[in-house]
Amino acid sequence: MAMAINTTLLFTPEAMAKVDARVIASGIPGPELMRAAGASVVACLLSSWPNVARAVVLCGPGNNGGDGHIAASLLAAFGVPVLRHGYAPRSGTDAAAASATCEHAILPLGDYRPLAGDVVIDALFGAGLDRAVGAEVAAVIGRIAEAGTPVLAIDLPSGLSGRTGRPTGPVISAERTVTFAGLKPGHVLMPGRELCGVTTLADIGMPARLVASDDPLWINGPHLYGPTLPRREAADHKYSRGHLAVMSGPLISGGAARLSAMAGLRIGAGLVTLGTPPGAVMAQSAHLTAIMQHRVGSSADLAAWLSDPRLSALVLGPGFGDLEKARDYAKVLANARRYLVLDADGLTAFAGRTGELGDMFAGETRLVITPHEGEFRRLFPAIAEDETLSKVDRARQAAALLNAVVVYKGADTVIAASDGRAAINADAPPWLATAGSGDVLSGVIGGLLAQSMPIFEAACAGVALHGAAASQAGPGMTAEDLAGLVRPPAV
Numbered sequence: 001m002a003m004a005i006n007t008t009l010l011f012t013p014e015a016m017a018k019v020d021a022r023v024i025a026s027g028i029p030g031p032e033l034m035r036a037a038g039a040s041v042v043a044c045l046l047s048s049w050p051n052v053a054r055a056v057v058l059c060g061p062g063n064n065g066g067d068g069h070i071a072a073s074l075l076a077a078f079g080v081p082v083l084r085h086g087y088a089p090r091s092g093t094d095a096a097a098a099s100a101t102c103e104h105a106i107l108p109l110g111d112y113r114p115l116a117g118d119v120v121i122d123a124l125f126g127a128g129l130d131r132a133v134g135a136e137v138a139a140v141i142g143r144i145a146e147a148g149t150p151v152l153a154i155d156l157p158s159g160l161s162g163r164t165g166r167p168t169g170p171v172i173s174a175e176r177t178v179t180f181a182g183l184k185p186g187h188v189l190m191p192g193r194e195l196c197g198v199t200t201l202a203d204i205g206m207p208a209r210l211v212a213s214d215d216p217l218w219i220n221g222p223h224l225y226g227p228t229l230p231r232r233e234a235a236d237h238k239y240s241r242g243h244l245a246v247m248s249g250p251l252i253s254g255g256a257a258r259l260s261a262m263a264g265l266r267i268g269a270g271l272v273t274l275g276t277p278p279g280a281v282m283a284q285s286a287h288l289t290a291i292m293q294h295r296v297g298s299s300a301d302l303a304a305w306l307s308d309p310r311l312s313a314l315v316l317g318p319g320f321g322d323l324e325k326a327r328d329y330a331k332v333l334a335n336a337r338r339y340l341v342l343d344a345d346g347l348t349a350f351a352g353r354t355g356e357l358g359d360m361f362a363g364e365t366r367l368v369i370t371p372h373e374g375e376f377r378r379l380f381p382a383i384a385e386d387e388t389l390s391k392v393d394r395a396r397q398a399a400a401l402l403n404a405v406v407v408y409k410g411a412d413t414v415i416a417a418s419d420g421r422a423a424i425n426a427d428a429p430p431w432l433a434t435a436g437s438g439d440v441l442s443g444v445i446g447g448l449l450a451q452s453m454p455i456f457e458a459a460c461a462g463v464a465l466h467g468a469a470a471s472q473a474g475p476g477m478t479a480e481d482l483a484g485l486v487r488p489p490a491v
């Protein structure tokens with residue numbers, strides 16, 4: 001039977017509990033899964049800390065503790081000095097059976113004092129954590145942090161929500177985390193990703209067909225967008241590869257639109273034109289070669305330009321400046337049924353007016369918005385203030401509200417569609433947080449839309465390819481470097 005890890009879907013703790021139940025119902029007993037989970041923890045510990053002096057298993061009352069008990073008994077069998085501190089399992093449970101396999105007494109949690117050479121196995125709470133940890137757990141978390149004792153977390157660092165990636169209160173900071181069958185949002189959303197340290201996905205013998213979920217939430221990657229990437233054909237000509245327009249700001253802030261336009265050209269749009277206000281045309285001309293210009297000083301100019309049906313996608317907002325004009329232009333674009341990537345000043349223009357924006361873009365989804373944290377808060381204050389919502393929930397609610405694809409940027413960019421599909425991008429390098437990098441992203445997405453990629457897939461691909469270009473650029477990268485390195489993948 002094919003055993004598996006699922007590397008594309010993300011499983012909320014609720015979705016994973018359903019997987020567990022399905023697997024057990026299929027005839028694989030819970031204790032067998034627990035033994036495999038405990039064994040994978042031991043494998044990680046021994047390969048990462050081969051000189052461990054003491055393995056200290058901190059065990060909680062549930063199945064997370066059960067995995068810890070299995071690890072404790074296996075380590076003892078390997079001759080590793082083992083200590084158990086924590087809570088006894090409830091009698092009659094799988095965790096109680098696991099605990100009985102280990103002869104070391106479970107000492108009170110509060111009695112643990114870290115020593116040099118210790119490695120802590122955090123088996124206090126995993127998927128079942130539903131509130132802040134109590135004072136006794138908080139105190140031991142504090143002592144471990146103070147001593148700098150390395151921690152290997154089972155499933156999730158205790159105190160971290162697997163659903164939101166946020167701590168519920170005091171939280172363990174782990175050097176490594178071993179989780180099972182599939183990642184949870186908490187492993188990739190910030191700050192969870194950092195609190196987990198290096199996360200390993202272990203195969204504990206669940207049949208592949210059962211490691212599934214009906215929640216459309218994925219890690220961002222080619223499995224989502226690969227099949228819809230624009231194909232290169234020998235008979236291609238510039239118009240068949242799409243025409244992207246980027247609306248330029250005034251004289252003083254035209255650079256942002258140029259970055260966006262350059263990225264759109266690099267990602268493969270056949271033509272890219274700046275829609276430039278008359279006062280900035282000369283200045284832009286001095287900087288442009290492959291990118292063309294069209295004078296656009298008013299909504300009427302824009303509407304007339306859009307009579308060219310080949311102009312299929314537009315970017316509005318980077319360095320644009322005039323908020324009232326941004327609203328007017330968005331309306332013209334919506335009426336002309338074009339694809340629009342709305343960014344930066346284009347987003348600020350609709351703070352307090354999201355209802356207006358959603359109404360404009362009703363019907364088939366043609367709007368992508370790319371807010372960073374501050375822009376998201378300005379646009380959706382009620383959603384942003386609701387502490388019960390994860391970043392995925394927030395992006396999904398915003399997408400549904402606007403009938404848009406939302407690219408909620410950050411170290412853990414979330415891409416969400418109004419039909420509930422969502423992806424978390426987990427591998428962008430930290431140096432992507434630089435001035436102008438958002439302008440490049442809007443151009444990449446716009447360039448893919450101009451080439452007729454479906455809108456959610458274009459946003460997912462845009463985020464991934466933008467991150468890949470940044471990884472290639474390395475530390476010290478500027479937005480100019482980034483725009484120069486963006487490339488469509490070979491398909």
Ligand SMILES: NC(=O)C1=CN([C@@H]2O[C@H](COP(=O)(O)OP(=O)(O)OC[C@H]3O[C@@H](n4cnc5c(N)ncnc54)[C@H](OP(=O)(O)O)[C@@H]3O)[C@@H](O)[C@H]2O)[C@@H](O)CC1
Binds near residue numbers: 030037130180
């Ligand atoms: N099922 C399977 O097949 C497999 C599961 N696996 C493992 O099981 C783990 C999930 O197990 P789980 O559901 O028992 O949850 P877990 O994280 O141990 O915590 C629940 C306990 O903690 C308690 N509690 C919660 N919050 C608390 C707080 N803040 N402060 C204090 N207490 C708190 C809660 O108590 P209660 O709320 O009932 O008072 C309950 O007793 C999963 O992470 C993985 O490691 C693997 O073996 C693979 C196979």
Ligand SMILES: [K+]
Binds near residue numbers: 153154156
């Ligand atoms: K844990």
